[in-house]
Amino acid sequence: MKKPYQKPTILKLQVGFLREKKSSLSRMVRQEIDGVPVAELVEKFGSPLFVFSEKRLREQFRYLKRLFEGHYPRVEFSWSYKTNYLDAICRIFHQEGATAEVVSNFEYEKARRLGVPGDQIVFNGPYKPKEILRQAVLEGARINVDSLDEILDLEEIARETGEKLRIGLRVNMDTGIYPRWDRFGFNLESGEVLNVARRIAAGGKLEVVGLHCHQGTFILEPEAYGRAAEKLVDLSQKLENDFGWTIEYLDLGGGFPSRNRLKGLYLPPEVAVPPLSEYAEKIARALLTRLPAGDYPLLILETGRALVDEAGFLITTVRALKRLPDGRRAYILDAGVNLLFTAFWYHFRVEVEREIPGPPEPCVLYGPLCMNIDVVEESALLPPLARGTRLVLSPVGAYNVTQWMQFITYRPRVVLVTEKGNVEVIREAETLEDIVRREKIPEHLK
Structure with a gap:
């Protein structure tokens, strides 16, 4: 089968020198979350998918509790609901x-x-x-x-x-x-x-x-x-x-x-x-x-953020590839600022689910919305990604599942990897019925 033609583009890539046996790209790979393979999570629960780690949540709370109680005798932690x-x-x-x-x-x-x-x-x-x-x-x-x-x-x-x-x-x-x-x-x-x-x-x-x-x-x-x-x-x-x-x-x-x-x-x-x-x-x-x-x-x-942010991950999938007029690669993901509202203020860690050959180059990660502001990352350094490649974005545990919006698409499932390694759905994916069930059509419009 012939590969589709792609117009050649010349870009100066500054990838540094490899001082280790492993490529620097190996540090951009996340194959699992708390022992559960990313591929298995997507196969069972779909993409995009929010994943939270119960182990990380509990460990971070206990760490902060020990830390502050070691400095002051009377401390109360009050969980900030608006964070998640x-x-x-x-x-x-x-x-x-x-x-x-x-x-x-x-x-x-x-x-x-x-x-x-x-x-x-x-x-x-x-x-x-x-x-x-x-x-x-x-x-x-x-x-x-x-x-x-x-x-x-x-x-x-x-x-x-x-x-x-x-x-x-x-x-x-x-x-x-x-x-x-x-x-x-x-x-x-x-x-x-x-x-x-x-x-x-x-x-x-x-x-x-x-x-x-x-x-x-x-x-x-x-x-x-x-x-x-x-x-x-x-x-x-x-x-x-x-x-x-x-x-x-x-x-x-x-x-x-x-x-x-x-x-x-x-x-x-x-x-x-x-x-x-x-x-x-x-x-x-x-x-x-x-x-x-x-x-x-x-x-x-x-x-709030200090407790939950680093326990949250978003798995998203590359759905389309483009070359922008300035020569940069662009990838269309199935998750955008509708799910990652905090992308307007933070650069997330971007990891691929497996090692991918090829030199990394600057690229733009866009979401699926029909809006020019739907930019998940303006400048990610990634190897050439094929359609269907899965990315893991983190930390995303704070504010995203409270500030997300239902705009032109459904909000996805959210799962929790338990301390025992089981995966539990803690919020189901939305359906059309969820969106329209509170709407009413006046009699003269029926």
Whole structure:
């Protein structure tokens, strides 16, 4: 059978020198995930396919727990639902001892449906509908207040219940991270948070028992967490002295990075991303040097990405090949930004399922969407790939299965490789019935 003609293209390839017996391409190969062959996963569950490792999830949680508890005596990990709220993923972290951190009525209801008690839920977010706020109050959730309007709602609920409500305050501050996430909560430097505290004390319906801050996402400066901890301790002591409140917890939010590669960073994540031990050291040092001896409020950490990202993989298949006008190869995959929303911010690790001969060259990985923005990777260095070649993208465990969208195609299965090596479906692939079952056609259109 004759091979199809392909117009020759001359490109300068800079592949370096081979200093080892094995080609550098061998380090770009992933034949299995936790012992299960990629080919077997695709044959049984199809492509594209999200794959999560239960072993990695549990090991990472236990590592972080040991790490922070080795530096500070009272630590609570609150699993950030927005990072990945698949039932099976949440259940694993709750089994390990994590509480739930939610930011909406949907997430609150999802946590309760999974059996998480109200008093094991941290309720954040800029908008909490009054109905769910009332439910959270009655069920004993930790509510971190984001606005004056929310304070008014809580005071009204307090009048209904006849009880003084215990709340936390969300605080935004300058920790040296830019751009500053100053839309959440009340500003420290301007004095806004103290004015709000005076208003709360004057109302007599609420009592502040906790402080919360969230600096941003994928924060690469451990020192910023130390500065945040220092400022929260100083603020807690002022609130206790001025208003007689007892601050029971300090919540430093999330934003801890994974070993992903943020766009704009040229160093590999092994170099650019500080080890999580540095974050633990900076936080603990700030707390222990400022707190009175023996007075240790609960430290809450809303770890999301750092727990789940590296346990998630996406298997995708090359469906078509092209040469772009500038000579670069382009591959059309069956997974695009509809499934990998975080591709707009991160360069994923791209691995092939088997060793492929031929020199690597720069190429573009496109998704299947009829949109020019559907670019999974702008510049991957890969050998010549045939149609049907499977690629494994990672880490993709954080935010993709919560921010994915149903656009012109169905969302795929998600599976979990268990600690025993079994493969379980934790979310079925969508069908047409899933998409249209909530639609209605008016009578005059039938």
